[in-house]
Amino acid sequence: MSISEDQKVIAKVIAHFTLDYVRWTQLVPMVIGWAFAIIMVLALLLVAFQGEIDSLLTRAEPAIERWFGAPAEVNEAQHGDESGTIEITDDNIMPWIYRIWGGFAFIGWIFSMIRTKLFGPKPPKKLRKKIFHAGIASLGFVALLTFGTMVLGGTTGNTSFELMVPFVLLPILLFVVSVWGLSISHIITKIQGEIDKLGNSNPEKEQIKTTI
Secondary structure, three states: OHHHHHHHHHHHHHEEEEEEEEHHHHHHHHHHHHHHHHHHHHHHHHHHHHHHHHHHHHHHHHHHHHHHHHHHOOHHHHOOOOOOOOOOHHHHHHHHHHHHHHHHHHHHHHHHHHHHHHOOOOOOOHHHHHHHHHHHHHHHHHHHHHHHHHOOOOOOOOOHHHHHHHHHHHHHHHHHHHHHHHHHHHHHHHHHHHHOOOOOOOHHHOOOOOOO
């Protein structure tokens, strides 16, 4: 292999890694959004079935104490004088948001490379099918939210805006963010495929595998 061919291979690998990281910067909002939605539904169901959970914990308490011992008592007097205020502004919070965003993207990028190395690349899926799954997941979120709300006693006393945020705006936002992230990921996969073809006499044999 000539030096020029070596340089082409290195350039392709660098381009793939760079595009994969860009992919994850766009997928992070979707991942965080769905994580928040799942936590929200779990918290609502936890409150809805709090009585059953408390009863179960009460019955399990003797066994837990035998295994882990009695819980330590907290001296409230030691913490009574601890107080303070924290001022949060755009100047001190935005840099941290960007750092966390970039950190999550880096973690997702590394995880995807390890997963691909261990199990191979995922089979390709059509963008339309991915968007369809995102829509089904959004409807499922609304269904679980409605179920938890009905168990708690319905929506009596809530204003139209208070009902619109969790039942309408949040699912729409989740769907839009999912469509954006999946679409960018799909476009990046297409770009990586075109990069693989550059300078290849047989693209099918020398295609570089993508991580997503």
